[in-house]
Amino acid sequence: MISETGRTPGTSELAWRRLRASTDVCRHLNIPDGSEVFELFRVRTADGRPVTVSFDYVSTAVIPDQPALLGPSFYSFLADVCGVRIRYGVAELIPATADATIAAHLGTAQGALCLLLRQVDFDEGNKPISYSVEYHLADAFRFELLRSGPSASADATG
Helix, strand or coil, X not given: CCHHHCCCEEEEEEEEEEEECCHHHHHHHCCCCCCEEEXXXXXXXXXXXXXXXXXXXXXXXXXXXXXXXXXXXXXHHHHHCCCCCEEEEEEEEEEEECCHHHHHHHCCCCCCEEEEEEEEEEECCCCEEEEEEEEEEHHHCCCCCCCCCHHHHHHHHC
């Protein structure tokens, strides 16, 4: 997403941890309440400027016990290390403000406008693989959406 805007993507902070998932994470990953997941925390940069704070959650059944180095792409990691190919994602994008912690990671003021993206990525068998919660600085991105009209679903069904 960052490179598509002509900027150089980077990561200024990265950490893996294993934790007991919240009810919300379990629901999105379709795993039993109280399950353990890996959380990948990252601060993504564009030309060295922090622009995104992301939390990616993946079931421990998907990732090896000792996650390897991530590399430049989470999706490449899932494919190359975990053997899982993401087919599609379903996302919601809503306005939000940066709390003190998010603001500190982004180097902005508490209360700064962000775009909160919550996304579930599915594999080729339509199984939820990852759940992402991302805070994007509102002035750093422009999102374009492709929306299907009523005839798209009619074409698909009949």
